[in-house]
Amino acid sequence: MTRTIVTRVRDRAAATPDGIAMREKDYGIWQEVTWARYWDTVLTAGHALLALGIEPGDRVAIHSENRREWLYSDLATVAVRAMTVGLYPTNPAPEVAYLLSHSGTRILIAEDQEQVDKALEVIDELPDLEHIVYLEPRGIRRRYTNPKLLFWDDFLALGERHRAEHPGAVENRMAETEPGDVMTLIYTSGTTGPPKGAMLTVSNVEFCVKELVEAGGFTSPPPSEQDILLSYLPLCHVAERIFTTWFNAAAGVQVDFAESIATVQSNLAEIQPTILFGVPRIWEKVLASVNIKLASASPLKRLSARFWLRVADGIGDTMVRNGGSHTPGTRLRYALGWLFLYRALRDRIGMRKVRYAASGAAPIAPEVLKFFMGVGVPMHEVYGMTENTAIATGNLPGKVKLGTVGEPHPGIELRIDEETGEILTRHPGVFAGYWRNPEATSKAVDADGWLHTGDVGEWVDGTHVKIVDRMKDIIITAGGKNISPSEIENALKASEFIKEAIVLGDRRAYLTALIGIELDTVGDWAQRNKIPYTTYRDLAERDEVIELVQGIVDQVNARFAQVEAVKRFRMLPKELDHEDGELTATQKVKRAAMAERFHDLVESMYAKAGAA
Amino acid sequence: MTAPVRQRRPRQLSGRPGLYTSYAQQLRLLNTRPKLLTVSAIVLLAFVLPWLVADETLSLLGVAMAASIGAIGLNIVTGYAGQVSLGHAFFLAIGAYTASAVSGAPDDDTIGFGVTNVLVWLLAAGLVAAVFGVLVAPLATRLRGLYLAIVTLGLVFLGEHIFAEWQALTGGAGVGRPGPVPVLFGVELNSSGDVLTSDQKLYLLMLASLVVFGLLARNLARSKVGRAFAAIRDRDIAAEVIGVNLTRYKVIAFAVSSFYAGCAGALVYTITGFIEPSSFNLLLSVQYIAMVLIGGVATISGSIMGAFFITLLPALTRQLPTVAPFISEDASSPLNVFQVETVLYGLLIIGFLIFEPRGLYGIWIRIRNYWKAWPFSY
Numbered sequence: 001m002t003r004t005i006v007t008r009v010r011d012r013a014a015a016t017p018d019g020i021a022m023r024e025k026d027y028g029i030w031q032e033v034t035w036a037r038y039w040d041t042v043l044t045a046g047h048a049l050l051a052l053g054i055e056p057g058d059r060v061a062i063h064s065e066n067r068r069e070w071l072y073s074d075l076a077t078v079a080v081r082a083m084t085v086g087l088y089p090t091n092p093a094p095e096v097a098y099l100l101s102h103s104g105t106r107i108l109i110a111e112d113q114e115q116v117d118k119a120l121e122v123i124d125e126l127p128d129l130e131h132i133v134y135l136e137p138r139g140i141r142r143r144y145t146n147p148k149l150l151f152w153d154d155f156l157a158l159g160e161r162h163r164a165e166h167p168g169a170v171e172n173r174m175a176e177t178e179p180g181d182v183m184t185l186i187y188t189s190g191t192t193g194p195p196k197g198a199m200l201t202v203s204n205v206e207f208c209v210k211e212l213v214e215a216g217g218f219t220s221p222p223p224s225e226q227d228i229l230l231s232y233l234p235l236c237h238v239a240e241r242i243f244t245t246w247f248n249a250a251a252g253v254q255v256d257f258a259e260s261i262a263t264v265q266s267n268l269a270e271i272q273p274t275i276l277f278g279v280p281r282i283w284e285k286v287l288a289s290v291n292i293k294l295a296s297a298s299p300l301k302r303l304s305a306r307f308w309l310r311v312a313d314g315i316g317d318t319m320v321r322n323g324g325s326h327t328p329g330t331r332l333r334y335a336l337g338w339l340f341l342y343r344a345l346r347d348r349i350g351m352r353k354v355r356y357a358a359s360g361a362a363p364i365a366p367e368v369l370k371f372f373m374g375v376g377v378p379m380h381e382v383y384g385m386t387e388n389t390a391i392a393t394g395n396l397p398g399k400v401k402l403g404t405v406g407e408p409h410p411g412i413e414l415r416i417d418e419e420t421g422e423i424l425t426r427h428p429g430v431f432a433g434y435w436r437n438p439e440a441t442s443k444a445v446d447a448d449g450w451l452h453t454g455d456v457g458e459w460v461d462g463t464h465v466k467i468v469d470r471m472k473d474i475i476i477t478a479g480g481k482n483i484s485p486s487e488i489e490n491a492l493k494a495s496e497f498i499k500e501a502i503v504l505g506d507r508r509a510y511l512t513a514l515i516g517i518e519l520d521t522v523g524d525w526a527q528r529n530k531i532p533y534t535t536y537r538d539l540a541e542r543d544e545v546i547e548l549v550q551g552i553v554d555q556v557n558a559r560f561a562q563v564e565a566v567k568r569f570r571m572l573p574k575e576l577d578h579e580d581g582e583l584t585a586t587q588k589v590k591r592a593a594m595a596e597r598f599h600d601l602v603e604s605m606y607a608k609a610g611a612a
Numbered sequence: 613m614t615a616p617v618r619q620r621r622p623r624q625l626s627g628r629p630g631l632y633t634s635y636a637q638q639l640r641l642l643n644t645r646p647k648l649l650t651v652s653a654i655v656l657l658a659f660v661l662p663w664l665v666a667d668e669t670l671s672l673l674g675v676a677m678a679a680s681i682g683a684i685g686l687n688i689v690t691g692y693a694g695q696v697s698l699g700h701a702f703f704l705a706i707g708a709y710t711a712s713a714v715s716g717a718p719d720d721d722t723i724g725f726g727v728t729n730v731l732v733w734l735l736a737a738g739l740v741a742a743v744f745g746v747l748v749a750p751l752a753t754r755l756r757g758l759y760l761a762i763v764t765l766g767l768v769f770l771g772e773h774i775f776a777e778w779q780a781l782t783g784g785a786g787v788g789r790p791g792p793v794p795v796l797f798g799v800e801l802n803s804s805g806d807v808l809t810s811d812q813k814l815y816l817l818m819l820a821s822l823v824v825f826g827l828l829a830r831n832l833a834r835s836k837v838g839r840a841f842a843a844i845r846d847r848d849i850a851a852e853v854i855g856v857n858l859t860r861y862k863v864i865a866f867a868v869s870s871f872y873a874g875c876a877g878a879l880v881y882t883i884t885g886f887i888e889p890s891s892f893n894l895l896l897s898v899q900y901i902a903m904v905l906i907g908g909v910a911t912i913s914g915s916i917m918g919a920f921f922i923t924l925l926p927a928l929t930r931q932l933p934t935v936a937p938f939i940s941e942d943a944s945s946p947l948n949v950f951q952v953e954t955v956l957y958g959l960l961i962i963g964f965l966i967f968e969p970r971g972l973y974g975i976w977i978r979i980r981n982y983w984k985a986w987p988f989s990y
Contacts, residue, residue, distance in 0.1 A: 272627065297989040
């Protein structure tokens with residue numbers, strides 16, 4: 001029988017039925033789910049899918065925040081050899097229509113009224129959609145009359161009946177699983193054009209589990225039942241799927257679901273996870289919140305924190321030179337600082353027990369990573385993408401090189417194309433192609449099986465890989481100079497006051513930037529400096545704020561070469577948003593959409609005699 | 613085939629005080645290790661104290677502990693349930709006289725039944741006081757705030773008159789009668805033995821009683837009843853709307869409160885050994901109000917802190933003449949310690965109400981939060 005994520009959960013339920021598989025906060029209590037209950041629910045849900053006529057290869061979509069039912073549905077789908085399609089909770093109705101119709105989804109698991117409404121709004125475009133199973137009955141049950149709607153409890157009851165009538169049906173279907181079965185479609189965010197559905201097979205995922213979980217490619221030493229992690233990033237993204245579903249099934253890591261993305265910081269403090277994965281935005285936000293809270297602390301606390309953060313900075317510097325390991329000197333300084341600041345600080349930000357922290361999915365400024373290293377959070381940048389099941393490179397404890405994404409995982413092939421500088425990978429984790437898009441597939445994977453990542457990289461010291469930028473984002477100035485905008489953007493975003501920075505200048509004489517402020521921090525700063533403001537736009541366009549940003553831009557410019565200096569910038573008049581089509585579901589800026597939307601702003605920066 | 617699904621008992625993860633996997637964990641009295649250790653240390657210290665300090669101090673501490681029980685009682689009705697009561701002195705008197713009557717010598721001038729077992733007369737004192745509490749409670753269902761305070765004030769004056777006149781029970785004004793006679797498991801607690809002096813024995817009795825009464829009150833406060841009290845205090849109409857039976861819970865509040873007051877009265881006068889009827893006056897009620905306000909409204913530990921503060925205050929003011937010679941120890945002089953004491957009560961109550969409405973307990977919370985929030989301020 002083929003080993004899958006599902007058989008792993010089954011085996012774990014047999015071996016440690018009373019062990020904790022996951023927790024979710026309900027009525028103020030972290031409700032525990034044991035492995036036995038997890039497996040039992042997966043089986044029932046699997047029977048329910050069979051009862052609704054799901055055949056091998058059918059698509060089941062899940063449109064929900066991270067919660068227990070996400071995992072039940074995902075595993076039940078894989079158990080009956082169907083494919084899971086994850087939707088971002090923030091996907092607006094038109095995108096929901098595209099994803100559901102493109103994937104040909106037959107059953108949609110929708111979280112609540114909000115998500116059900118999105119699907120119902122476009123239901124006429126979705127001839128394949130047969131059932132919508134909703135998890136939260138509020139506002140739906142006994143109000144909506146669409147015959148396709150089915151409440152989760154009724155769905156499970158259906159499964160129970162099917163289970164009683166056809167015992168073993170799900171297990172029989174599972175036994176037929178083959179390594180080549182596609183188990184999930186992961187739609188990539190698509191900064192250009194519509195999202196593409198990457199097909200990951202059972203063997204892709206098994207290779208990923210072997211490399212990243214069992215061999216400890218991401219977390220070394222490898223994760224175990226003693227580890228605890230918080231699940232808060234969208235589960236339809238490959239990174240969170242690895243950390244939540246696959247770490248859980250393969251290594252028995254206890255997963256705790258955050259109440260929402262807004263409560264992550266307080267949930268972190270409650271859960272105190274041992275393994276923590278975050279995207280740059282999360283780390284930047286934690287850093288900004290530390291700075292805000294310190295700025296408004298009482299004088300003694302502020303003085304102490306300022307001193308020990310300076311010490312932490314020194315510790316971080318030394319550790320960076322030392323591959324991320326402590327030296328006796330930093331150990332001593334850390335021990336003292338632990339008493340006065342680091343222990344309490346880490347406790348407050350929920351990282352007291354973090355033994356391994358990782359940043360990935362987007363480039364991050366090295367200063368941010370250094371801060372976390374300095375206060376004692378072992379931070380590692382990792383690199384991977386959906387198309388290679390996130391298997392590419394990772395920094396390993398003791399061998400960290402700041403500014404790089406680490407070394408290629410053992411047993412995989414990774415090379416950098418001599419001509420284009422593009423990073424290519426080849427290993428069993430390379431995906432089976434894009435769903436219903438052979439053209440894009442042939443562009444991504446060449447005849448020799450090399451995956452073209454679209455990222456430009458270079459070797460550092462022959463062992464570590466440094467990502468320069470996305471290939472299509474590289475700016476070639478009018479002077480013919482190649483510039484990586486993301487490096488400059490991240491240097492800008494490392495400031496707690498700047499949330500978005502978009503560096504422009506392709507085929508132009510000089511670089512310019514569109515800058516979006518971080519409302520919380522700048523608002524706090526304005527309040528402390530007695531600058532009155534009303535809206536986001538009003539605040540962003542205040543002279544004092546522009547002056548503040550100018551200062552940050554000047555600082556960043558000083559660190560880059562003359563041609564890489566940002567000559568002019570403009571403030572974004574609004575916060576960028578997924579629903580307005582400015583950001584992707586993973587909060588990445590859609591450059592094309594931005595250039596179009598803020599065309600006037602951009603042109604004003606390149607106007608001849610314009611006042612800067 | 614159905615897999616056996618068992619329910620396991622939730623357990624707490626180490627080092628994660630915020631991760632509650634059951635309501636029982638969330639409601640635990642000593643929910644963190646530091647709290648458990650500190651409370652154990654304090655209780656342990658209190659139990660070895662009789663061998664460490666002088667007997668006079670012990671008897672003073674004993675009175676403070678007995679007063680703590682009374683303060684806890686007042687805090688239940690006034691702090692938790694929000695029913696202002698100025699009649700606490702009346703319930704203390706009921707307890708004190710019941711206990712003395714039950715335990716007093718039958719052949720004495722005053723009423724006495726000769727049952728000297730502490731457990732018996734303590735329970736009797738509490739129950740009789742509780743009965744009076746239940747009789748008063750219906751007033752509270754009709755009145756609130758200032759009106760209730762005035763009515764309960766009336767109780768004190770009624771009591772003062774009755775106790776002054778009922779000489780068979782109280783010995784009459786200016787004469788008084790002996791306090792309750794404490795015998796526990798055949799040991800006479802109010803006379804020194806071979807092992808322990810009477811002060812040590814009484815101190816231990818008070819300490820044990822305080823631990824028991826304190827725990828009971830703390831448990832009551834976090835139970836359904838306690839939450840009903842808090843609901844009534846915060847807004848009685850809203851409480852009624854969400855299904856709290858006002859009459860029932862106000863009666864419970866008065867009954868429990870007077871039960872505590874009765875027991876406290878009995879215990880206090882066991883130590884002093886003599887009851888003077890005129891001492892159950894308005895000032896005594898005000899002292900207990902001061903304990904609650906200075907200690908901390910709606911907290912058990914605050915009640916104890918307040919009671920200790922108010923009980924030990926006279927001992928401190930008596931020392932004043934040595935540092936400030938213009939204050940006299942003679943009650944007939946223009947500025948004497950007794951006047952200073954009264955002035956201090958007033959100033960303290962005003963000061964606490966204005967500057968630290970949550971009392972001594974509030975000061976402690978402030979200190980705790982300062983360190984708990986480190987390195988931030990909130």
